Amino acid sequence: MQKIITTFLLVFSISLFSQEKVEDDFEGNGTISSWDADATTINASFANPFKTGINTSNTVLRYQDNGGQYANVKFDVPKNFDLSEKHTFSLKIYVPSSGITGNQTNQISLKLQNNKINAPWSTQSEIIKTISLNTWQTVTFDFKNDTYINLDSNSPIPTNRTDFNRVLLQVNGENNTDQVIAFIDDFLYDGTLPESNNNNTDINFDTLVWSDEFDGNGAIDAAKWHHQVIPIIGGTTWANGEIQHYTDRTDNSYQSNGTLKIVAKRENYTFNNVTKNFTSARLNSKYAFTYGKVEIRAKMPFGVGTFPALWMLGQNITETGGYFAATHGTTPWPDCGEIDIIEHWGDNQNFVQSALHNRSSFGGTINKGGRMIANASTEFHTYTLYWDANKMVFSVDDIVHYTYEPSPKNIQNWPYDAPQYLLFNVAMLPNVTSSFTESAMEIDYVRVYQTASLGINDNTLKDKNIKIFPNPVHNQLEIQFANLTDAYQGAIYDLTGKKVHSFNQQASKNSIDVSFLKDGFYVLNIQSGSFSKNFKIIKN
Structure with missing residues (x-):
């Protein structure tokens, strides 16, 4: 189990050093960890078959296009x-004449794209260079001085862009x-990445407000998690054609060796007089929140038919068996x-996807983005x-793969200004193979962060002996002072920093109407x- 301080030091050191440069010599000394093939087969540690001329290094990247129309790496x-x-x-690049078929134009292009948009290629800028066969050669792409092609002619010149x-x-x-x-080797960008992370995240969510490090043994922490076992459709069926029963047994969910295991199993199991051939677990957090940063360190299960997800639902959902349904549904x-937050399918190994479902996009959703990662399972x-x-903004290992920012926002595309809670589950789909027996999703930790102004240990200010209650609050918030007789002023801010209410009170008057707050x-x-003094309050 990695502890918070260890993770902080690791991320800090990576930010200071390895993420500043963009280079790869394919000898294990590079800073690029996300090489990905699109309609190609690649091997980023391939023995150099042509140790000659300007490149006698031991390993290179092997690129094989078997005829894909848009093949690339x-x-x-x-x-x-x-x-x-x-x-x-x-x-550096080497293309052997024996490795090509047909009558091709021998060239290499380098394209710069924005992976945060649904069609990253639509605003790309590209430089194309001709190459010779049967020799190592160094190719440079200078986006200031070389001829470039903007796919969208309205795009600015590359040196004026930061996307x-x-x-x-x-x-x-x-x-x-x-x-x-x-064969490709010694990739290098001649600059470094900016010190600030311009990945479209503006608020510093730096205060840990809720977490589970899964350091226990046996059953999950019942103070933090609820087993959702009742199928949501007629009490017999889960959505998406899923074929499992969810249980509250430690056979299907438990803690050990510092991680949570959610285990999908092939076994006959009867619940509500319905027998199914697979079991698993579906956990609801007993904590809901609005805005913040969620970090989950996890390992996906193996096997065609597995469908694990780390996700969230509105606290106000009317869903059978959900933890909040009876009180907030x-x-x-x-x-x-x-x-x-992330989904993975066993029949598309190592592809992870993030998505948003709402009135504007559900079922065959279009609000989604994902990428291939190495060794997801x-x-x-x-x-x-x-x-x-x-x-x-959704990311894996600090690399953003999707940003959702609809404009203008309305109730159909942005119901995300109210509390959501976490769900962890491994579903089973009908395409499961006959050889599948069991596999687990492992979760090392889950951590929820919000702004520093929300981080307090209690609701008492010792020097003035101030208490606020009830918290969470429904309609009336009470403020009591033990050592104050003067007037006081107050204001309430939402998590974007917008003031939503202000008041002036005498110390003897201690009731604030907050019924109008969402x-x-x-x-x-x-x-x-x-x-x-700032206090965190929760309205529900």
Whole structure:
């Protein structure tokens, strides 16, 4: 189990060092960890078959296009490039004549894209360079001085842009259905990534407000989690054609060795007089919140038919068996809003996706984005949601793969200004293979962060002996002072920093009407004389 301080130091050191440069020598010394193939087969540690000329290194990247029309290889960076001063990329390439078929134009193109939009290619900028066969050569792409192509002619010149965060390499062009084998080495960007992370996250959600490190043994922490076992459709069926029963047994969910295991099993199990051939678990957090950052370090299960998800639903959902349904359920799905932090399908191994479901996009949703990652089911990865009043940003290991920011916002596309709770589950789909027996999703930790102004240990200010209650509050918030006789001023802010209410009171008057507030988290600021103090309040 990694502890918070260890994770902080690791992320801090990566931010200071490995993420500043963008380079890869394919000898294990590079900073690029997200090489990804699109209609190609790649091997980023392939023994150099042509140790000659300018390149006698031991390993290279092998690129094989078997005729895909848009074949390429790409990687993403955690911070956007700033090309205003440093604007050149370079690499070595070798294309053997024996590795190509047909009558091809021998060239390599480097494309810069924005992976935060639904169609990253639509605003790309590209440089194409001709290459020679049967020799190692260094190719440079200078986005200030070379001829470039903007796919959208209305796009600014590359050196005036700061939205590029994806590099894509394509050998012998698009619309080419012949085969290509190429070897690439010593990729280098001549600058460094900016110190600030320009990944469209504006609020510093830095205060841990809720977490589970799963350090226990046996059953899950019942104070934090609820087992949802009753099927939501007629008491017999789950959505998406899922074929499992969810149970509250430790066979299907338990803690050990510092992680939570949610285990999908092949077994006959009867519940509500219905027998199914698979079991698993579906957990609801007993904690709901509005806005913040969620970090989940997890490892996906194996097997065609497995469908794990780390996700969220509106606290107000009217869903059978859900933890909050009896006390807060007023709104059906999808109007309550759903946030899929990450989903994975066993028949599309290593592809992870984030999505939003709401009235404007559900069922065959269009609000989604994802990417291939290495070893989703054998190594832990950190899945992150950043959520404020304007947008949601989804990332894996600090690399953003999707941003949701509809404009203008309305109740149909943005029901996300009210509390949501977490759900962890592994579903089973009908395409499960006959050889499947069981597999687990493992979760190392889940952590929810909000702004520093929300972080307090209790609701008592010792020097003035102030108490606020009840908290959570419904209609009337009581403020009591033991050592104050002067007038005081107060204001209530939402998590975007917008003031939503202010008041002036005498110390003897201690009731504040908050019935007009929407459910969610707020900051209450109280001032009198020389002191000022913030309190976290929850309205429900």
